[in-house]
Amino acid sequence: MRLKDRVALVTGAGSGIGAATVGLFAQEGARVVISDRSVEAARQVARQVRDSGGDVHVAIGDVTSRADAERIVAETVRHYGALDVLVNSAGITGRQVRQGADFEEVFDTVIDVNLKGTYLMCWFAVPEMKKRGRGSIVNLSSIIGLVGHPLSDGFNPYPASKGGVLQLTRDLGINQARFGIRTNCICPGFTRTALTRGITEDPKLLATLEGLHPMGRLGEPEEIAKAALFLASDDASFVTGAYLAVDGGYTAR
Numbered sequence: 001m002r003l004k005d006r007v008a009l010v011t012g013a014g015s016g017i018g019a020a021t022v023g024l025f026a027q028e029g030a031r032v033v034i035s036d037r038s039v040e041a042a043r044q045v046a047r048q049v050r051d052s053g054g055d056v057h058v059a060i061g062d063v064t065s066r067a068d069a070e071r072i073v074a075e076t077v078r079h080y081g082a083l084d085v086l087v088n089s090a091g092i093t094g095r096q097v098r099q100g101a102d103f104e105e106v107f108d109t110v111i112d113v114n115l116k117g118t119y120l121m122c123w124f125a126v127p128e129m130k131k132r133g134r135g136s137i138v139n140l141s142s143i144i145g146l147v148g149h150p151l152s153d154g155f156n157p158y159p160a161s162k163g164g165v166l167q168l169t170r171d172l173g174i175n176q177a178r179f180g181i182r183t184n185c186i187c188p189g190f191t192r193t194a195l196t197r198g199i200t201e202d203p204k205l206l207a208t209l210e211g212l213h214p215m216g217r218l219g220e221p222e223e224i225a226k227a228a229l230f231l232a233s234d235d236a237s238f239v240t241g242a243y244l245a246v247d248g249g250y251t252a253r
């Protein structure tokens with residue numbers, strides 16, 4: 001039980017990597033707040049985890065809203081009495097911005113969710129962690145926060161947003177370390193979730209993407225969740241400001 005008696009808050013927990021992280025954290029003894037902007041998705045994950053004996057609470061909200069971010073953190077502390085672990089998994093790609101949006105709206109929306117959303121959640125979580133003198137923040141950056149996007153024209157806001165998450169992680173990591181708060185991020189390779197469905201449903205694109213990963217396949221959300229568990233737990237007690245590539249060798253090329 002690597003997270004026994006810890007309280008974890010996971011954003012974007014209604015799907016993919018966030019949902020897998022909730023399941024694993026609950027198995028490892030954490031009490032987990034499932035946060036997502038989708039009520040139905042969050043409730044469904046909560047039902048599944050409770051059926052397996054997990055202790056979870058749902059807090060709905062949009063991470064781009066300062067008021068929602070503040071309320072989600074406050075609700076976590078009200079319900080479970082503390083906040084030990086924050087996993088920022090809420091994220092989108094440009095493909096998920098409303099149809100017909102022009103390039104500026106796509107840029108603003110992706111940066112808002114991926115970078116500002118992560119920033120806001122950290123902003124409200126850190127004071128709660130400081131009160132306890134400990135905490136672990138795990139952000140979801142990406143391989144595309146480290147290297148360019150192969151399927152892009154160079155004006156894709158996603159790499160910029162994920163590079164920003166990596167730098168936010170480093171800056172929080174070095175500046176909050178003295179308060180006992182560790183901040184790290186994961187850089188997943190392409191992983192099979194709703195976020196990549198548009199790509200993975202196209203057999204040609206899928207084959208191209210698989211070929212970019214030396215292991216010859218995409219990742220599974222559970223494989224990313226295991227990295228989140230490591231970084232969230234005391235196993236990573238001397239790790240802060242770091243990124244962990246979980247990418248089948250993608251960025252080692």
Ligand SMILES: NC(=O)c1ccc[n+]([C@@H]2O[C@H](COP(=O)([O-])OP(=O)(O)OC[C@H]3O[C@@H](n4cnc5c(N)ncnc54)[C@H](O)[C@@H]3O)[C@@H](O)[C@H]2O)c1
Nearest residue numbers: 012014015016017037062063090091142190191193194195
């Ligand atoms: N899937 C991949 O290949 C991959 C690779 C690298 C990094 N990532 C990152 O990992 C994280 C999780 O991705 P995933 O693949 O599980 O995606 P996903 O689409 O399966 O899940 C994302 C969840 O975030 C929620 N969400 C979106 N915008 C939100 C908002 N404004 N407020 C609150 N919730 C919101 C969605 O409702 C959804 O449930 C993202 O940050 C993503 O950028 C994913």
